[in-house]
Amino acid sequence: MIIKFLRYFFIYFNFLILPNSHAFSNGLKGASSDIENIKNMFSSETIGGLFVYPNLIKDYSLSGISIVEFYVDDDGKIIEIKIIKSLGQPFDDAIFTGLDTFASQEIIQRKISKGFRYRLPIYFKN
Numbered sequence: 001m002i003i004k005f006l007r008y009f010f011i012y013f014n015f016l017i018l019p020n021s022h023a024f025s026n027g028l029k030g031a032s033s034d035i036e037n038i039k040n041m042f043s044s045e046t047i048g049g050l051f052v053y054p055n056l057i058k059d060y061s062l063s064g065i066s067i068v069e070f071y072v073d074d075d076g077k078i079i080e081i082k083i084i085k086s087l088g089q090p091f092d093d094a095i096f097t098g099l100d101t102f103a104s105q106e107i108i109q110r111k112i113s114k115g116f117r118y119r120l121p122i123y124f125k126n
Contacts, residue, residue, distance in 0.1 A: 042120055050098035051122050054090035062087065063125045068095050073115045078103045084119065091124055098122075 040046065067085040070078050078099050083092050 038116060038118065042118060047098070047102055050102050051094055051124070052098070053124055053126050054094050056090050057088075058126060061126045064123075066091050066095060066122045066124065067119060068099070068122065069117065069119045070099065071115060071117045076103070080117075087124060094124075095122060 064087045065085065066083065066087050069080075069082045069084050071080040072078055081096065081099065083095065086092055
């Protein structure tokens with residue numbers, strides 16, 4: 001009987017009391033809004049035009065996905081850039097150029113409460 005009571009008490013406490021407390025809901029709401037800001041920041045509509053197919057190899061009609069990982073610090077600077085999957089040096093150069101342009105335009109204007117690491121797939125098609 002006591003075990004049954006304790007089990008129901010903990011279920012009630014975890015699902016009804018904790019989510020309604022201000023300490024927990026404010027933290028989750030802030031994290032949720034940060035995640036939405038990050039998703040919007042790196043959406044294809046926002047950054048699609050920044051990564052331009054390299055002119056040097058337009059005649060070869062190469063297509064594929066490059067993956068880049070980087071850290072955005074509290075000040076909005078992109079650091080620790082690492083190419084996870086490369087299509088070759090011309091594409092890597094296009095990624096670095098696009099990230100430089102993006103960092104100077106977008107991230108500084110956005111409000112993110114703390115730094116984060118992000119892995120971005122970039123599709124190049126000729």
